[in-house]
Amino acid sequence: MRRPARIQDVAAAAGVSVTTVSNVLNRPERVNARTVERVRSVIADLDYVPHPGAVGLRAVHARSIGLVLPDIANSFYARIAKGAADAAYRQGYALSLCHSDDDPAREQEYLSMLVEQRASGAVVVPLSADPGRLERLRRRGVPLVLADRTRATEEGCSVSVDDVAGGTLAVRHLLEGGARSVLVVNGTRGIRQCADRYQGARQAARRLRGVTLEQIVAERMTVECGTEAVRRLETLPDAVFCTNDFLAVGVCRGLAERGADVPGDVRVVGYGDLDVAGLAALTTIRQPVEELGSAAIELLLDEVEAGADHAHEARVFAPSLVVRETA
Amino acid sequence: MRRPARIQDVAAAAGVSVTTVSNVLNRPERVNARTVERVRSVIADLDYVPHPGAVGLRAVHARSIGLVLPDIANSFYARIAKGAADAAYRQGYALSLCHSDDDPAREQEYLSMLVEQRASGAVVVPLSADPGRLERLRRRGVPLVLADRTRATEEGCSVSVDDVAGGTLAVRHLLEGGARSVLVVNGTRGIRQCADRYQGARQAARRLRGVTLEQIVAERMTVECGTEAVRRLETLPDAVFCTNDFLAVGVCRGLAERGADVPGDVRVVGYGDLDVAGLAALTTIRQPVEELGSAAIELLLDEVEAGADHAHEARVFAPSLVVRETA
Numbered sequence: 122m123r124r125p126a127r128i129q130d131v132a133a134a135a136g137v138s139v140t141t142v143s144n145v146l147n148r149p150e151r152v153n154a155r156t157v158e159r160v161r162s163v164i165a166d167l168d169y170v171p172h173p174g175a176v177g178l179r180a181v182h183a184r185s186i187g188l189v190l191p192d193i194a195n196s197f198y199a200r201i202a203k204g205a206a207d208a209a210y211r212q213g214y215a216l217s218l219c220h221s222d223d224d225p226a227r228e229q230e231y232l233s234m235l236v237e238q239r240a241s242g243a244v245v246v247p248l249s250a251d252p253g254r255l256e257r258l259r260r261r262g263v264p265l266v267l268a269d270r271t272r273a274t275e276e277g278c279s280v281s282v283d284d285v286a287g288g289t290l291a292v293r294h295l296l297e298g299g300a301r302s303v304l305v306v307n308g309t310r311g312i313r314q315c316a317d318r319y320q321g322a323r324q325a326a327r328r329l330r331g332v333t334l335e336q337i338v339a340e341r342m343t344v345e346c347g348t349e350a351v352r353r354l355e356t357l358p359d360a361v362f363c364t365n366d367f368l369a370v371g372v373c374r375g376l377a378e379r380g381a382d383v384p385g386d387v388r389v390v391g392y393g394d395l396d397v398a399g400l401a402a403l404t405t406i407r408q409p410v411e412e413l414g415s416a417a418i419e420l421l422l423d424e425v426e427a428g429a430d431h432a433h434e435a436r437v438f439a440p441s442l443v444v445r446e447t448a
Numbered sequence: 449m450r451r452p453a454r455i456q457d458v459a460a461a462a463g464v465s466v467t468t469v470s471n472v473l474n475r476p477e478r479v480n481a482r483t484v485e486r487v488r489s490v491i492a493d494l495d496y497v498p499h500p501g502a503v504g505l506r507a508v509h510a511r512s513i514g515l516v517l518p519d520i521a522n523s524f525y526a527r528i529a530k531g532a533a534d535a536a537y538r539q540g541y542a543l544s545l546c547h548s549d550d551d552p553a554r555e556q557e558y559l560s561m562l563v564e565q566r567a568s569g570a571v572v573v574p575l576s577a578d579p580g581r582l583e584r585l586r587r588r589g590v591p592l593v594l595a596d597r598t599r600a601t602e603e604g605c606s607v608s609v610d611d612v613a614g615g616t617l618a619v620r621h622l623l624e625g626g627a628r629s630v631l632v633v634n635g636t637r638g639i640r641q642c643a644d645r646y647q648g649a650r651q652a653a654r655r656l657r658g659v660t661l662e663q664i665v666a667e668r669m670t671v672e673c674g675t676e677a678v679r680r681l682e683t684l685p686d687a688v689f690c691t692n693d694f695l696a697v698g699v700c701r702g703l704a705e706r707g708a709d710v711p712g713d714v715r716v717v718g719y720g721d722l723d724v725a726g727l728a729a730l731t732t733i734r735q736p737v738e739e740l741g742s743a744a745i746e747l748l749l750d751e752v753e754a755g756a757d758h759a760h761e762a763r764v765f766a767p768s769l770v771v772r773e774t775a
Contacts, residue, residue: 165556170563170588188545193533194738199526206520206547210554215561218515218545220533227537229492234542236497261497344727370727397727400671400697411521 126167135163149213150426186421187235187243189219189228196395197410198246201268204414205244212422214241221248229254236261241425244268244417264424266417270313274433278420280413284314287406287440288321291362291390294404294442296329298388300360305336306350306372307364318364318392339368347371351379357387360448366391366398366405373401373447388448402446409438453494462490476540477753513748514562514570516546516555523722524737525573528595531741532571539749541568548575556581563588568752571595571744591751593744597640601760605747609735611641614767615648618689618717618733621769623656625715627687632663633677633699634691645691645719666695674698678706684714687775693718693725693732700728700774715775729773736765 132139137160144152145160152160163169188205190198202218209216217240221228228248235243235258242264247255259265259277267279295303305322308315319336326334335358339346347368351361352375361376363369369391373383381387391398394407416436424431459466464487471479472487479487490496515532517525529545536543544567546558555575562570562585569591574582586592586604594606622630632649635642646663653661662685666673674695678688679702688703690696696718700710708714718725721734743763751758 165560168584170560185544192530193520194523194527194530196521196523196526199523199529200521202526202529202545203519203521203547206545207549210547210549210558215565216545216547217512218529218533218543220530220537220543222534222537231537233492233497238542257495396723400724400727 126169128169130167131160131163131169134167135160184213185215185217185238185240186418187217187219187231187240187245189221189231189235189243189245189247191221191223191228191246191248193218193220197393200410201246201414201417204411204416205418206414207411208415208418212418214418214422219243223248232258236263239263242266242421244414244421246270264421266421266424268413268417271435271437274435276433278417278424278433278435280417280420280436280438282408282410282413282438282440284317284440285321285324287392287408288318288323288362288364289325290321290440290442291318291392291406292322292325292334293328294444295360295362295388295390295448296325296332298360298384298448300358300388301331302333302358302360303335304354304358304361305334305364306347306361306368307336307338308342308368309338309340315364322362343367344371344374347373348375348378351375357381360388360390362390362392364392366393366395366401366403369403369405369447370397370401373403383447390448394443398443398445404445404448405443406440407443408440412438453496455496457494458487458490458496461494462487511540512542512544512565512567513745514544514546514558514567514572516548516558516562516570516572516574518548518550518555518573518575520545520547524720527737528573528741528744531738531743532745533741534738535742535745539745541745541749546570550575559585563590566590569593569748571741571748573597591748593748593751595740595744598762598764601762603760605744605751605760605762607740607744607747607763607765609737609740609765609767611644611767612648612651614719614733614735615645615650615689615691616652617648617767617769618645618719619649619652619661620655621731621771622687622689622715622717622775623652623659625687625711625775627685627715628658629660629685629687630662631681631685631688632661632691633674633688633695634663634665635669635695636665636667642691649689670694671698671701674700675702675705678702684708687715687717689717689719691719693720693722693728693730696730696732696774697724697728700730710774717775721770725770725772731772731775732770733767734770735767739765 128142132142145157149157206216219231225248244266246268271281272279307319326332337350342365344367348371361372376383376387391403391405394405398405455469459469472484476484533543548555552575571593573595598608599606634646653659664677669692671694675698678699688699703710703714718730718732721732725732
């Protein structure tokens with residue numbers, strides 16, 4: 122078996138000093154990019170593993186970011202994680218997955234863990250809107266970016282999708298197609314995204330005379346509740362805007378039960394562009410979810426690395442309309 | 449502003465010694481569970497953050513596990529991640545998300561990073577079957593559990609689902625329903641899971657006289673390719689077994705195009721029990737995916753913590769049949 126490579130071997134093979142190799146390992150920002158690349162390539166070729174002493178505590182810790190999410194099995198959050206993982210990888214940071222499982226106590230434990238482990242920072246999709254808890258993290262020196270939420274830029278960075286604009290896009294498309302009575306099948310008022318999407322729908326409806334906009338609040342945002350909403354209607358509207366794709370699939374089923382053709386008799390738009398939207402040929406609103414994750418990491422690392430030069434930013438992404446067959 | 453709490457304050461408030469608090473932070477397995485709980489609760493109440501020196505390098509590092517996956521936005525892997533995150537949380541370990549994005553070079557960089565950072569161990573859903581690379585990790589002292597793969601127990605632990613049994617379950621159900629000609633719509637041979645599911649299908653078919661089993665290999669495992677497979681059939685079989693749910697949704701569409709009733713004329717079974725299976729009312733095979741993730745972490749931590757007492761294990765999970773409307 123070959124003798125394990127030492128730092129001197131790496132330096133010799135890369136044609137640099139031992140100090141430069143050490144800097145590549147610990148403070149790559151001080152070394153020019155080409156040299157970093159060459160040294161890393163030699164490290165890979167020689168299968169060199171630094172001695173624990175060679176990579177200092179600071180260096181290892183400084184290169185880890187926490188990603189705190191309510192549910193990694195939910196495709197919306199999984200896509201945020203993908204965007205975040207890609208961006209963290211590109212910048213040479215490890216990403217610690219903190220899956221709070223919709224449990225505020227667990228979320229809090231993860232936040233404490235990130236402080237204890239001196240993480241470089243955290244991207245958080247918060248469960249509760251308790252700003253005090255998150256502030257505490259920032260006071261402890263762990264910079265924090267909120268994802269899928271907006272916040273005042275005095276408090277820090279955030280990334281979100283403009284759901285008001287999404288609601289407007291959806292209903293404007295229905296009105297341009299000739300609809301004059303529009304039903305919104307929505308989730309409960311407590312969900313900020315639902316309230317925003319409905320507000321956007323109202324803004325679009327107000328711009329045109331003679332348009333009626335009604336709302337039904339579904340108990341849950343599922344296929345079954347969408348179908349149930351249609352069963353309870355006395356008269357059918359010209360068009361339905363559902364604030365997620367599952368509701369929209371259910372609404373299409375309910376309309377089929379009542380013998381109504383989609384889009385001939387009733388036009389339907391969903392929200393989210395989930396897998397099911399493609400399968401059901403739904404016209405829907407797409408959110409740039411992976412971009413949300415990668416932008417969160419970029420803003421965070423700007424705060425971590427630029428220090429005093431960093432300016433907080435509330436980055437808001439625009440959704441887009443995806444036209445398929447239902448409207 | 450209140451003076452930050454010190455370890456002495458925690459000890460006093462919890463009624464234990466400073467050593468016990470330190471043990472709770474670094475070696476909680478040596479402290480009884482009630483005391484751990486009480487001390488942690490005081491730590492939370494006092495908002496105590498240990499000094500970096502109080503949590504040793506070993507302790508911080510020893511409590512991190514790498515999770516290496518091809519694609520976190522794929523719901524199968526996202527559910528593995530959920531199971532793994534839950535198990536790591538229960539045992540007090542951080543989980544480092546290593547999303548290789550289907551790129552072998554990136555997977556390799558992540559593996560090197562885990563070695564450099566002295567991770568406690570890693571759970572890997574490997575992209576390639578290059579055992580040398582993974583072996584190297586293990587030789588470097590990073591224990592490794594393979595997920596969604598089997599391996600000889602001399603080499604280490606693995607967790608997987610018995611896909612041969614899954615194929616048998618699917619086709620046995622079709623035969624019990626009276627089918628005598630069964631078509632398998634499969635992915636390419638190179639995919640181990642596809643080969644296993646087909647092998648299981650053949651085993652079920654061989655047990656009954658007069659059964660014909662044919663196979664079509666779809667270019668990709670998508671809805672479109674499933675529909676296309678049906679379009680090219682000269683005669684329709686009694687039943688179709690698709691080795692994933694997207695193919696099965698496509699096959700149902702193709703059958704509808706040809707005026708065949710499902711399940712009246714042709715019975716269809718899918719595989720995976722993805723979201724789309726519920727929406728399309730597919731009869732399908734369910735895999736215990738989250739259990740795969742949590743079992744991988746448990747086996748890994750047994751190896752990390754039990755040391756010489758650990759025995760490698762190839763844990764194989766049984767899939768189950770979910771009967772809905774298509775068969």
